[in-house]
Amino acid sequence: MASLLGAAPPASSPAPIEPVPFDAPASVGPGDDAQPVEPATAQPVEPAPNPVTQTQPGIEPAPSEPVASAPDEPDPNKRLSVEYRPNLGVLVSSADGRFAMGTWLRMQLRDTLTHNPTTPPNLTNGMEFRRVSLFFAGNVFGPHNQYFLQLVFDPRGLGMQDGQVTQSPVFDFFFTFDYLRDLSLRIGQYKPQYSRQFIAAWADLQFVDRSTVQSEFLLERDLGFDLFSNDLGGLDLFRYSLGLYMGQGRNNLAINDLRMDYVARLEVLPLGGFDEYVEADLERRRKPKLALGAAYSFSDHATRDRSVIGALPADGGTTNIHQIVADGVFKLRGFSATGEFFWRRGTRNPGSAVDDMGVPLPITAPRNGMGWFVQAGYLLPHVPVELAGRGGQTIALGNSSMGSIGELGAGPSWYLQGHAMKLQLDYFHTWSNADFAQGANQVRLQLQIGI
Numbered sequence: 001m002a003s004l005l006g007a008a009p010p011a012s013s014p015a016p017i018e019p020v021p022f023d024a025p026a027s028v029g030p031g032d033d034a035q036p037v038e039p040a041t042a043q044p045v046e047p048a049p050n051p052v053t054q055t056q057p058g059i060e061p062a063p064s065e066p067v068a069s070a071p072d073e074p075d076p077n078k079r080l081s082v083e084y085r086p087n088l089g090v091l092v093s094s095a096d097g098r099f100a101m102g103t104w105l106r107m108q109l110r111d112t113l114t115h116n117p118t119t120p121p122n123l124t125n126g127m128e129f130r131r132v133s134l135f136f137a138g139n140v141f142g143p144h145n146q147y148f149l150q151l152v153f154d155p156r157g158l159g160m161q162d163g164q165v166t167q168s169p170v171f172d173f174f175f176t177f178d179y180l181r182d183l184s185l186r187i188g189q190y191k192p193q194y195s196r197q198f199i200a201a202w203a204d205l206q207f208v209d210r211s212t213v214q215s216e217f218l219l220e221r222d223l224g225f226d227l228f229s230n231d232l233g234g235l236d237l238f239r240y241s242l243g244l245y246m247g248q249g250r251n252n253l254a255i256n257d258l259r260m261d262y263v264a265r266l267e268v269l270p271l272g273g274f275d276e277y278v279e280a281d282l283e284r285r286r287k288p289k290l291a292l293g294a295a296y297s298f299s300d301h302a303t304r305d306r307s308v309i310g311a312l313p314a315d316g317g318t319t320n321i322h323q324i325v326a327d328g329v330f331k332l333r334g335f336s337a338t339g340e341f342f343w344r345r346g347t348r349n350p351g352s353a354v355d356d357m358g359v360p361l362p363i364t365a366p367r368n369g370m371g372w373f374v375q376a377g378y379l380l381p382h383v384p385v386e387l388a389g390r391g392g393q394t395i396a397l398g399n400s401s402m403g404s405i406g407e408l409g410a411g412p413s414w415y416l417q418g419h420a421m422k423l424q425l426d427y428f429h430t431w432s433n434a435d436f437a438q439g440a441n442q443v444r445l446q447l448q449i450g451i
Helices: 211-215
Strands: 080-085 087-096 101-114 123-139 145-152 170-177 184-190 220-228 238-245 261-268 289-302 319-333 335-349 367-378 387-397 405-419 421-432 440-450
Touching: 145 238, 170 319, 211 367, 211 387, 220 261, 405 440
Parallel strands: none
Antiparallel strands: 080 087, 087 101, 101 123, 101 440, 123 145, 145 170, 170 184, 184 220, 220 238, 238 261, 261 289, 289 319, 319 335, 335 367, 367 387, 387 405, 405 421, 421 440
16 A cells, blocks of 8 residues: 555555454454464254154154354455554455555644735734545555545635535545556546655645645646556666646546646655655664655646646636756755755747727736745654754746745644654745745644544
């Protein structure tokens, strides 16, 4: 199930579970000192009187053979392995490993205090369930046929507007077939394998949330497929993904004319594989680990200004969008650092929208620009507390409808049970158009629990 959580297997992959009988008591599991119970000895069963033979003189009833009970042994085909682990939930698998399912629940409860001197009211506060998700993952008919499902129940995920749900709760639902190490297939609805921080699970971040720069340049969930390998050539050095997507976004029923999104990603891990998509070095690893990645995306006639998300251009046209990202992550002895650089250029295909007077609307400029962010954290010795900082910018280039924004912030994270249960606090100053002094200030406090 580990490979279902992203392009790289997460460090939290469950270890193999020793099977226990399907009908064993719930209190008996791996590691329990349960003694085997001997089956009771079967007793002979006396035959019931035969009314027919009793009414026919001279005919003796046939002697009845004792009927022995079958030994009370579990059917090996019905044996299951059952285990519970925090943040991974309940894990169930068949004895032969052909069927398995894990189910778990994660939530984030967040309070946000914002001060914005340019927008009244200047001081606001809000509390919300930022994310609430139920997960199912496992395999069917063999270990190489895997599935992953994420259902969301928070207001943002459901697209709540005026008390009405506007989005399906299905966030991710895909299947992975990894019969071939160097040519595996993933198909369904999921995140295109593009930018590192967005590929990483939201539960594995070292800040309260992703960078605002990431929010501008990410590729959102879409329907499609990709060919990939998490260990190309078996060298524990290379990973790749080649994907083709519908370009309509998640849970979209629209039919297009083969104008799709194309995504390619390559990663190099010169010091060997590790949990590169889990932020923070909670393992305090003694040997350095490094991962470098790059990806390219082309959106053919995208209907929105940021591929499958963003605004619809006022003129009603489409945009051909080229995007590039380069990223890296480093970990050693409780220190971790990651960074990403983005570039985007679009070419507009003008629409024919007109105003109320029949005058054609001006052609909306594409969101051309670049962006970057870097962040680093250090896990304090002997205590599960990390201090981290982050800075980043988006910069408009040429004729662009994208604004230039910046972010600078820091904060502590208290990992009570690793990423399974953590309390995070951060402060960020954000500004636009190089006006640092007039920027907004934001303090966020968040509790995350995985069940």
